[in-house]
Amino acid sequence: MERLPPLKALRVFQVAAELGSFKLAADRLHVTQAAVSQQIRLLEEYFDEALFVRLNREVQLTPAAMTLLPYLQKAFELISEGARTLSQDPNPDQLKITTIASFAARWLVPRLNGFQRENPELSCYVSTTDTVFNFSDSSQDIAIRFSPGGTSGLHEALLSTDYVLPLCHPTLLVQQTDKQLPLLIDDSSDIREVNASFIELFGGDQHVALKMRDSSILIDAALNGQGIAAVRYSLAMEQIKHGLLVPARSIYWNSPYSYYLVAPEPFFKRPKVAAFINWVMAEAKVIEEHWQKFCVDQHLKHV
Helix, strand or coil, rough: CCCCCCHHHHHHHHHHHHHHCHHHHHHHHHHCCCHHHHHHHHHHHHHHHCEECCCCCCCCHHHHHHHHHHHHHHHHHHHHHHHHHCCCCCCEEEEEEEECCHHHHHHHHHHHHHHHCCCCCCCCEEECCCCCCCCCCCCCEEEEEEEEECCCCCCEEECCCCCCCCCCCHHHHHHCCCHHEEEECCCCCHHHHHHHHHHHHHHCCEEEEEEEHHHHHHHHHCCCCCEEEEEEEEHHHHHHCCCEEEECCEEEEEECEEEEEEEHHHHHHHHHHHHHHEEEEHHHHHHHHHHHHHHHCCCCECC
């Protein structure tokens, strides 16, 4: 392959040629005038051709430079266009969200129609997985993750903290005391450190009737009256508001994990992603306000 001229020198030549001044080119490129002169000399040595006539206060293009300049202008414009294409949103009318299944089923999807009413031009695609994508393709725009934070290589913003409550169907407490009720255990990693305290407070290991790693199904089991479950408030808020689930005891634990918005930092500036972030942050704030009121009304104490 034929050896190409140095790209840096070509760019310096283009700016100097368009401005007609090494000094102005240095200012534009944020380098010294000597650095501009050096790059021009490299290019002249490469072509073995003078590109500028150096005068006292200005420089003038030689015929060779005038021939070269329009080709470089087209080439650098193509490079800029290619870079813009990569950084632009390939699907501006479609928002692709990835999150965990329990959050999608119990929190996000039931509220998403509010976002769609505010943004009717957008179609939303929600996928559920515990995997953190590297966003190397266009398959996702934003992730909502439940984690301790610190996702490597990606930008993240705290969406909300959460709280864990011992919840059961209200009829169970009429029939027997909380320490006699079966325990429903969520064995997911995000709640395991709460489980030891939960089991100890409600009767010990001998009362564990059901164990699984799906918060949403565990809530269904509690709604069916199968026992007490330690459940995140964010996932059970609607059932609590309607009296379908009640605290078996006036206590709560802080969740060791929180919800984070995760994506490459440039994605956060995409209009559709920014609109979603503003909406979902507002929704999370409403839930936090509900939680604070619920704490006061139920006289909940932190364990």
